[in-house]
Amino acid sequence: MSTRKTAGESGAGGVAPLLAVDDLTLQYKTAEHLVTATWRVGFEVYQGDRFVLLGPSGCGKSSILKSIAGFLPPVGGSIKLAGVPIERPGPDRMMVFQEFDQLLPWRTVLGNVLFPLLVNRRMDRKQALDHARALLAQVNLDRFENVYPHMLSGGMKQRVAIARALAMEPAVLLMDEPFAALDALTRRKMQEELVALWEEVRFTVIFVTHSIEEALLVGSRILVLTPHPGQVKAEINADHLSFKDVGSPAFETLNRDVHGLLFADKVEAEALATGGRHG
Amino acid sequence: MADRVMPLPIGRPERKVYPPAVDAPRDIARPLTFIERVTNNTMARRLFILVVLISAWEAYSSFLANPLLFPRFSDTALAFWDAVAHGVLLERTFTSLQVLLVGYAIGLALAALFTTIAVSTRIGTDLLSTLTAMFNPLPAIALLPLALLWFGLGAKSLIFVIIHSVLWAVALNTHSGFTSVSPTLRMAGQTCGLRGLKYVMLLLIPAAFPSILTGLKIGWAFAWRTLIAAELVFGASSRTGGLGWFIFENRNQLETASVFAGLFTVILIGLTVESVIFRSIENATIKRWGMQN
Numbered sequence A: 001m002s003t004r005k006t007a008g009e010s011g012a013g014g015v016a017p018l019l020a021v022d023d024l025t026l027q028y029k030t031a032e033h034l035v036t037a038t039w040r041v042g043f044e045v046y047q048g049d050r051f052v053l054l055g056p057s058g059c060g061k062s063s064i065l066k067s068i069a070g071f072l073p074p075v076g077g078s079i080k081l082a083g084v085p086i087e088r089p090g091p092d093r094m095m096v097f098q099e100f101d102q103l104l105p106w107r108t109v110l111g112n113v114l115f116p117l118l119v120n121r122r123m124d125r126k127q128a129l130d131h132a133r134a135l136l137a138q139v140n141l142d143r144f145e146n147v148y149p150h151m152l153s154g155g156m157k158q159r160v161a162i163a164r165a166l167a168m169e170p171a172v173l174l175m176d177e178p179f180a181a182l183d184a185l186t187r188r189k190m191q192e193e194l195v196a197l198w199e200e201v202r203f204t205v206i207f208v209t210h211s212i213e214e215a216l217l218v219g220s221r222i223l224v225l226t227p228h229p230g231q232v233k234a235e236i237n238a239d240h241l242s243f244k245d246v247g248s249p250a251f252e253t254l255n256r257d258v259h260g261l262l263f264a265d266k267v268e269a270e271a272l273a274t275g276g277r278h279g
Numbered sequence B: 001m002a003d004r005v006m007p008l009p010i011g012r013p014e015r016k017v018y019p020p021a022v023d024a025p026r027d028i029a030r031p032l033t034f035i036e037r038v039t040n041n042t043m044a045r046r047l048f049i050l051v052v053l054i055s056a057w058e059a060y061s062s063f064l065a066n067p068l069l070f071p072r073f074s075d076t077a078l079a080f081w082d083a084v085a086h087g088v089l090l091e092r093t094f095t096s097l098q099v100l101l102v103g104y105a106i107g108l109a110l111a112a113l114f115t116t117i118a119v120s121t122r123i124g125t126d127l128l129s130t131l132t133a134m135f136n137p138l139p140a141i142a143l144l145p146l147a148l149l150w151f152g153l154g155a156k157s158l159i160f161v162i163i164h165s166v167l168w169a170v171a172l173n174t175h176s177g178f179t180s181v182s183p184t185l186r187m188a189g190q191t192c193g194l195r196g197l198k199y200v201m202l203l204l205i206p207a208a209f210p211s212i213l214t215g216l217k218i219g220w221a222f223a224w225r226t227l228i229a230a231e232l233v234f235g236a237s238s239r240t241g242g243l244g245w246f247i248f249e250n251r252n253q254l255e256t257a258s259v260f261a262g263l264f265t266v267i268l269i270g271l272t273v274e275s276v277i278f279r280s281i282e283n284a285t286i287k288r289w290g291m292q293n
């Protein structure tokens, strides 16, 4: 039964999860192979969570996110948003991608933020305009509203994408390594801005990364996945850490612990290999 | 030991340069002189070439003194003016453009239909690629004899060959434009809530617009050349001929200056459409959006 856990049992003080992923198995069929991306992954995301999926490259983080977004139907298990199984992509699960080409090049910055609002007739034009402008101000791009995306830097494009996603006030915001292609300085600035934005708006976000530090800084809860195929390795709280804590003993300890979790397999494999040689 | 790595020199002084060199150019932006500005202007240079060519033409034809074979430029200009003001040139041009626009429009509609079928089914994709592979290498004008057999002398046959020259170029480019829209952009559109017709109209078409525009340009170029060629072949028996017929008719009457005037009109219209109409569409869209290639 997929409803093994009821809200009362789920260990969150009786609050029902917003998004419940249960026994999720994802596979790709190619011409010659059946690739299993994730194997029986389960987790729960609550309202206001900054939920991080952390794992090595190829462990199926993007696949999980695509499945939540509705692009990749599960082979096994289920994904439920507020109790309703996910069937197709929709603006209640806006996604921010890693690539810079996710903005519509034929629309200005403002036009891009307005786009989902108008397509979905969320509000009338006047209201939508005010709303979009307010969000652009929040990501510090209000001076660029009439500029076309090709004239923006990479970091600015990602901020527009975030503003566009937030404008729809999605139930969950999905972010697939949104800062991975940025330089270290811009990246840190964007992480800080994202958390500041969260303090203001309190949205729910699922954030994919393969940087431990980013996971600790951005996340309130971290799901650590094993290498290919992705399985749950651990689930960790990181809500107590902030940017001030970088370099503090608590931060470094957790950093080392997560590092240990991620590379445990390699250590085990090495231990097995050496053990075999000696035995 | 002979090719040992050279050691770095020891004790090189550091330096900070202040104030900057005295002989550096004072005014960073200097207005260009009149000569520099004129020679920098593409239009001016081309105009100069035109003037040289025209003078050469005038000189050679005066020297040849055989208006039947090679009329002087001034005679051609006069003939052009005469044909526009008192003659049938405008009427002929209008007829040509009318036929062309009808053919172009039907060609575009069919291209849209073919592309829709090609994007929505796999067999449709195969159908389109087979047909384009077959018909693209075939010059549309080669179908004129067949068209005459089927539709007789008249606009219908012309429209048939024009459709043929537009359809494949546009369908091929549009389809390849659709298939090369990046997966990220597609997914971004879908998370924004686009589905069905809205997805095509608001995402696929604008995203593929550079390819579509290329198709339109190629289609136009094919159509215009095909039309003039077709009118030359059979304009003789149709009462309301086009521009090609104007050229043919004047050749028969040995009005060589008017033949040149007709050719000049063909060039003029081709240039206007290609470098005024299409160029400004390009500037207002894909150049502005930074979507060129």
Ligand SMILES: Nc1ncnc2c1ncn2[C@@H]1O[C@H](COP(=O)(O)OP(=O)(O)OP(=O)(O)O)[C@@H](O)[C@H]1O
Binding pocket: A028, A029, A030, A035, A036, A037, A055, A056, A057, A058, A059, A060, A061, A062, A063, A064, A210, A228
């Ligand atoms: N379209 C596809 N077709 C076939 N296999 C795929 C496809 N997309 C992903 N995979 C496979 O699924 C596995 C998981 O891929 P996924 O992109 O989800 O990994 P990831 O955790 O996001 O990695 P990264 O951190 O490098 O982005 C990989 O082994 C990959 O080879």
Ligand SMILES: [Mg+2]
Binding pocket: A061, A062, A063, A176
């Ligand atoms: Mg990925």
